[in-house]
Amino acid sequence: MKKFILFILITLMSTGAILAQEEKKEDKPVRAPFESGILIDSRTVFNPVKKTLEFNIQHRFAQIEDFNNLYGIYGASNIRLALNYSVMDKLMIGFGTTKDQKLQDFQLKYVILEQTRENTIPVGLAFYGNMAIDGRNEDVFGLNYEFTNRFSYFAQLIISRKISYALSLQLAPSFSHVNAVLPGYEHDKIGISFNGRLRVSPQSSIIFNYDQPLEIEAIYENKEPALKPKANVALGWEISTSTHAFQIFISSARALVPQYNMMYNTNDFFDGGIFFGFNITRLWSF
Template sequence: METYQHKTSAKLFWCIALISIVYLFPHNAFAQTPDLFKMQDEQDKKDAKEKTDITTSIFKSTRLINGQTIENTGRGILDLRISHRFGFVNTGSYNFFGLDQATMRLGLDYGITDRLEVGIGRSTFNKEFDGFFKYRILRQSTGKVNMPISISLAATGVWRSLKDTVTTFPINYSDHFSFSGQLILARKFNDYFSLQLVPTMVHYNIVPTKAVKNDLYSMGIGFRQRLSKRVNLTGEYYYQVTQLGGYTNSASVGFDIETGGHVFQLFFTNSTGINESSFITQTQGLWGNGGIRFGFNISRVFSVVKPKNLAKTTY
């Protein structure tokens, strides 16, 4: 009898113990279970702070309309550019509102590194040859490196091969050269709008009179407004701080159209020249009386060095 009671008491004890464990364990377990979603959010924030996210596609092309943008041709990429401007619209129907006339530039740009781009070109205006380089100093980014703007340095040299007119003073070979230096500051505010400022100095080895300075300063401003996935409204304006007599400020407005492997640009501009020494300080057309030209730029890129052979891009 005592053995039976002992066995019954033992069974009752283990039943109570088992019920207590089953009842209490889940409460303790759930009370100590961490919030996995919260932990993941905290880890994502930590990872974002440790990673640098570089802003891309501030503009859709390395040229806005006439002038440079903050963008560079990618490393190992060759960019064939054809820039074409018709005659002034106000020349009337006899010249088919400028379409009977044309000025163009053929250029080749190449990305040596992710930061350094070089290029050469030939313009029909004054039969000019030009060469330039553009170097990225800083890139807009967020995360570990938080940089609010992008900054690039661009420099261009131009040689005018047009035969000289008869003058009362000798013209040296070096007098055919002009140079420009630009600091490009840009910011992409969101996926729809970008803005850049371009302080510029243009130097001429020879000027018309002693009253004109060899160094001319200007301030450029340009923007991109996204209209759709493949179409952007663009504009640029270069204000002449110091002027070359008889010339006005360059102003242009147009559209960038992305079509597969190239960007097609359509625009109106009051400038005839296409390189920096020409369009910034030698613009004569006036928008108010129809002194504008319809034009287009075509950009087609080719991969010279295959991406698999390139080292990983770093900040």
């Protein structure tokens, strides 16, 4: 009988130990690899929880010139206002409107994988896609105008890694397409973005973004394209709370919809093509 009780006790203890081990092994997603769905000109793997409404204000002043235009602040600016809604924890849909070219964009982000604390999944992975409609006068599209001439697209796979409490990095290959272009220009562009944040205090981070359009001759439509877009370099500072993120930065991109940066950016960061900008993100939970 003693042996039987001992057997039951050992069995229960070992079962308990196994259960405890299993509880330990439950691997949760890492906490906040990024504070906002937007990082300067790029998107992040961060998605607000289900039933959250996100409001984005993206503002870009004119090119920094001199004190007379207060380093671009008095010049003609570009602005984008967007509302995004998290339908599920992993799925966000949204709509935005931009001043330049009167762009109206519809966007979708789906978080495919979340990096976990114990590295069961070592990286985060998300898909971001949008479709934008150019709202300018139809004369811009020339003869044989059709409504679809206004459309442009952007698709991106975002791979992220929260390396430490302070440092999170992202690498994001992308494909941009514009339906109607001038003769000599390209319709498609493959690009790669590299960005991240380095937290320097509980609420503040240094942030950076680099977008490089790739010149791939195999997909050229023209022998020599009329425009080879320049890389977008950006550096800034982020201050965040649980429902707000505020980013202030300098960037060499004026466009606020990513395909227009990848296709048409003519500003060289190292040759004076720099703009002041800021992003504000506000979250409401329902």
